[in-house]
Amino acid sequence: MLIKTYSSAVYGIKATTITVEVNISSGTQYFIVGLPDNAIKESTFRIESALQSAGLRMPRQKIVVNMAPADIRKEGSGYDLAIALGILAASEQINSRRLADYLILGELSLDGGVQAVTGVLPIAIQARKEGFKGIILPNANAREAAIVDDLLVYGIDHITEAIQLLHDDKPFSPITVDTRAEFLQHVNHYEFDFADVQGQEHIKRALEIAAAGGHNVILIGPPGAGKTMLAKRLPSILPPLNLHESLETTKIHSVAGKIAATASLMTVRPFRAPHHTVSDVALVGGGGNPQPGEISLAHNGVLFLDELPEFKRAVLEVLRQPLEERQITISRAKLTVDYPASFMLIASMNPCPCGYYNHPDKDCVCSQANVQRYLSKVSGPLLDRIDLHVEVTPVNFQELVNEKRAESSSVIRLRVEKARRRQEERFKASEIHNNAQMGSKKVREVCSLSQAGQNLLKNAMERLGLSARAYDRILKVSRTIADLANSEEIELEHLAEAIHYRSLDRASWAG
Known part of the structure; x- marks a missing residue:
């Protein structure tokens, strides 16, 4: 008997519906075809044990499972539940009448439990688009899928619950989430606040400028001056995510499996701080089935690279193109994802x-050659793409013990x-959202200078040896x-303040 169930695969941040065809006929062998990976091939053992634990039987006949389209590579264990229900329906142990109404996801444990999967949000969006009545998936993923309107979302913990749902043996209430209320309830709940930072007013000013225009920043200063403390507070002064940005950000984190079981929607801007030992693939994304890297997980938020010269040169250089294009394209022999x-x-x-130059x-104990060598670990083309170079100086004792509370993030955020x-x-009238995203043509249109301003910028470029990209910045x-x-x-x-924020272009830094 031939039965079809429906599951889904995620490539990039887009989902593709997979038709799981199960045919049982005379014979004794078990075949899975349609470019499955090892995790799918091993599903045979998980499914058989899960069915036995649920008091059901694995047919001792020839079973052929085809995953269509057959020319697309299928990966992961999220197809277990769809295959298992297909086998049960094909062997007439359950009613197949309602199988076509639902898209089915979930990894099976040996005891029949249903484990969480990744990429649920784009899958749910695609299921609604293709007209499925609902989606059956692990309880751990239910709230994430429930933010999609006009789709019945049923969260289950065991395969027997999926069978009961398909048989209407007991009433099941779909999981519901009020997306807008969820978004408004948690928006702008940040752990860190600029009110906790004493002194460093000029650094706060630079970060305010960066937040207002979406600009990139590098902080240069000695150990213990507060660089990391200030960087962690940058998301708290950025404008709150709108609902579209929140959904877009949530899709990326869903694909990467970064959404907690109790969460449904990301409501604060992400802050990603990878260690300096990170690889280039981990930073920009990749793998056999390309996964999002740190730069995509930081989409609509902040990517913080602490101790920048300690990162491998090759890792830093892969940032150059994404900083300009604001997307990353990962190409494989049979697949390209954005x-x-x-x-x-x-x-x-x-x-x-040593950390104490200037x-x-x-006193600094480094020779000028060592300083030059250290600074040169960060290439000129990368520094050109960073708009603000900010010198961070240590906070003096009087500022540290000052009891007057500093300006809060909420006040800065209003500006x-x-x-x-x-x-x-x-x-x-364009697709640009902030000043940092302007191209050269748009810069010429909206950044006109007076004659005095042109003279000032000309002198600065000649003295600092600035590039054309630095001029635009x-x-x-x-x-x-x-x-x-x-x-x-x-x-x-x-203009003078903007020129001031080009510290690393000055000859004094390189000796």
Whole structure:
């Protein structure tokens, strides 16, 4: 008897429906075809044990399982439940009448329990798009799928519950999530706040500018000056995610299996801080079945690279293209996937191996050659793509013991949101959302300078030896500073402040 059930595979952040065809005929062998990987081939043993534990039987006949389309590689254990229910229906142990209404996901344990899978959100979106009545999946993934409207979501813990659901043996209530209420309830709940940081007002100002325009930042300073503390608080002053950004971010984390069982929707901007031993594949994504890397997990949020010169040179260089294109394309022989990667890069580094070059109180023990060698670990093309170079100096004792509470993140965020609204209005006719995303043509249109401003920038470029890319970066930052000042024009003071944030272009840093 031939029975069809339906499951799904995820490639990139898009799902493809997989038809699981099960045919039982005379004979004794078991075949799974349709380019299954080892995890799927091993499902035979999990399914047989699960059926026995549930008081059901594995047919002792010839069983052929075809996973269509047969020319697409299938990976993972999430097809176990669909195959098991197909075998039960084909052997007439359960009623197959309602199987076509549902998309079925879940890994089976030997005792019949149903384990969590990944990529549930894009799968649920595709199931609704293709007209499925509902989706049957592990309870651990139910809330994640339930944020998709007009789709019945049934979470189960055991294969017997799936059978009861298909037989209507007992009433099952679908899992429901009020997406908008869930989003509004948890938006902008951040663990860290700028009010906890004493002093460092000029660093906070630079991070406010970065947040207002979506600019990349590098913090250069001695150990213990507060670089990491400040970086961790950057997401708290970014504008809150809108619902579209929240869904897009959640899809990426769903594919990577980063959504907790109790969560349904990501409501705060992600903050990713990979260790400096990270590989280039882990950073940008990849693998046989390409998975999102750290830059995609930081989409719509912040990627923090602490101790930047300690990262391998090859790892840092792969960032150059995503920083410009805001997406990453991973190509394999039979598959190409695109992952979004629109993130803010914030990096930190010591100015030299010992950490005390240019320190106001402590002497540096490094030679000029060592300082030069240390700084050169970060390539010029990468530094060109970082808009703000900020020197971080140690906090003095008086600032540390000051009992006056610093300005909170919520107050700073209001100014950032106001500047972002100006940018949204400016770019409403294009796909650009903030100043950092402007191309060279758009920079020329919206960043016009007075004659005095042109002279100032010309002198700065000649003295600092800036590249054409750095020229554009300065104009973008000065436009953001003007937006924060609620100014239609870029004034001299805005331009001068933007030029100030090119520390690593100055000859004094390299000796």
